[in-house]
Amino acid sequence: MAATRRTLVPVAVTEFLGSARFNSALSLVAVGVGFSTHAIRALIGWPGLIGALGVVVVLAALSFVAQRKLIEWHGLLPISILLFVGWCAxxxxxSTYQWATLAGVIYQLSFAFLAVYIALVRDAIQIVRVVGDVLRVLLTASLALEVLSGILLDLPIRFLGIQGNIALGGPIQGLFGSRNALSxxxxxxxxTFLVELRTxxxxxxxxxxxxxxxVLCLLFAHSPVIAAVAVVVGLATLALFGLRKVPAHQRPYYQWxxxxxxxxALVSAYIYRTRVIDLLNARADFQVRYKLWIQIWELIPVEQTVGWGWVxxxxxxxxxxxAIxxxxxxxxxxxxxxxLDVYLQVGIIGLLLFVALVALAFGRSxxxxxxxxxxxxxxxxxxxxxxxVTSVFESSILVEAGWLLLVICGVKASQGMSWRLRLARHDQS
Structure with a gap:
């Protein structure tokens, strides 16, 4: 009887950790942590965020172990992701600041691991639902806090970075610390919501x-940077849905x-960048960035090949x-x-690896x-x-939620168009 009890407990735990319900709940928590890092740090500090992230990573690892026989491990990760993360490590x-680099690499790997977990245990529509559910809650909470701060209390919520400007029409920051991050x-x-509607x-x-x-959050945020990004995303949406209606045999010509x-268009935008900046009313915002970029560009040649070290x-x-x-x-x-951030931290080699990563992820997707x-x-x-496109004006794709989404998209795209998986199937046949 005692032996039976000892075997029943691990089996029950394994079944729970590998269940679809647990996968769904843990994916929600992981995406929620990724998008809520600013709010978590504001509430309980870096130790609290690291603790929460560590617990989610441990649970994801245990869930992986429980499902190890069900997951296709061959060609699990795109080589481009492995090379970039490996170079950062x-x-x-x-690095001239080795402890900071070690911490930065562990932080990067933690979100990458969660992204891989989500990509493997959830299919495409489930990932869209997870992201949609999390962002519905966070955007609703952001607007509610902005109304509380700017209308009901008429006081800023300083520890969250909320200035309480909603009664003036914005800009607002919500739970994300800045108007650009909210945007x-x-x-x-x-x-995500549009895809939910269409599907x-x-x-x-x-x-x-x-x-x-x-849309309300976008309008109240008043971000000139994201205004340009939104136009590009809109054009990409029209182009993509236009391509989907083209006959398959003609599609490659339209793609080229x-x-x-x-x-x-990119070359023209660069040539006429001054007019574009004026059109977006973003000259003051751009001047801040330009001053920063000049300082970064002056430091890059010191460690141009390998960079100063990842953080x-x-x-x-x-x-x-x-110094910056x-x-x-x-x-x-x-x-x-x-x-520029990647170039500064991990040099030209790291930049080329990062460009390869994003190019393959986007091209396959x-x-x-x-x-x-x-x-x-x-x-x-x-x-x-x-x-x-946001990466031209922000570095959010390199850390936390941006990095999480990049790895999720890269892994899912690789699953659909991986040469290693096709090679494995050919060998089996």
């Missing part, structure tokens, strides 16, 4: 309210034509970040440009969305468009 050996989350939410994964009234919620047009978000007390802060007179938690019948495949490339 190796930078510990030449990118609201834009990702808008894409009928939620009821139409809920989808309509959710879309209205995302779209690629050429996109390159020409993710910038520490306040370490060189060269203290002294030169600009403003504290920045990142480089406000993901590509775009091709899947163009060729698959289900609308749910459109979610990943449109989210990646939002993240990649």
């Amino acid at each position: 190796v930078s510990i050996f030449w 990118i989350v609201a834009l990702i939410a808008f894409v 009928r994964s939620v009821r139409a009234p809920l989808a309509a309210v959710s879309i209205s919620l995302a 034509g779209l690629a050429v047009f996109t390159i020409a 993710g978000s910038w520490p306040t007390e370490l060189y060269p970040f203290t 802060q002294a030169a600009t007179g403003v504290y920045h938690s990142d480089g406000l440009n993901a590509y 775009w091709l899947l969305a163009s060729n698959k019948r289900s609308v749910v495949y459109a979610w990943a490339p449109l989210v990646l468009v939002a993240l990649l």
Whole structure:
């Protein structure tokens, strides 16, 4: 009888950790932590955030073990993700701030691990639902707190970074610390809610309210940066759904034509960047960024090949970040440009690996969305468009929720178009 009890407990625990309900709940918690890092730090500090993240990672690892026989492990991760993360980890050996690099790598790996877990235990429509459910709650809470601060109390909520400007029409920050952070989350939410509506994964009234919620947050945030990103995402959405209606045998020609047009548009935007900035009324915002970018560009040649060492978000007390802060007179938690940020931290090699990562993730996602019948495949490339264009003005794609979404999209795209999986199937046949 005692032996029977000893065997029954592990079996019950294993079944629970590997159950669909546990997978769903843990995925919600993981995405929620990823998008709530600013609020968690504001409430319980870095120790609280690290503790919460650690618990979620341990539970995901146990769930992985419980489902180890059900998961397809061959070609599990895209090589591009492995190479970039590996290079960031190796930078510990030449970093001038090794303990900070070690902490940054562990933090990066934690969110990457959770992203892999979500990508493997949830299918595409379930991932859209998870992200949609989390962002519905966070955006609703953000607006509620803005109303409480700006209308009911008429006082800022300083520890959350909420200034209480909603009665003046904005800008608002919500639970995300800044108007730009709120705006990118609201834009990702808008894409997610739209896909939910098109796939009928939620009821139409809920989808309509959710879309209205995302639009309200975008309008009240008043972010000139995200205004430009929203235009690009809108154009990408039209192009993608246009491609899906083109006959399959003609689609490659349209894809190449779209690629050429996109390159020409990017070159034109760069040539006429001053007019674009004036059109968006973003000159003051751009000047802050430009001053920061100049300082970063001056430090890059010192360690151009391998970089200063990976940290993710910038520490306040370490060189060269203290020198940048002294030169600009403003504290920045990142480089406000993901590509320059990567170049500074892990050099030209790291930058090339990062570009390869995002190019493969986006290219595979775009091709899947163009060729698959289900609308749910459109979610990943449109989210990646939002993240990649925002990366010119923010570094959010490198840490926390942005990094989590990038890895999720990269893994799901690799599952759909991995040469290693096709090779394995060919060997088995």
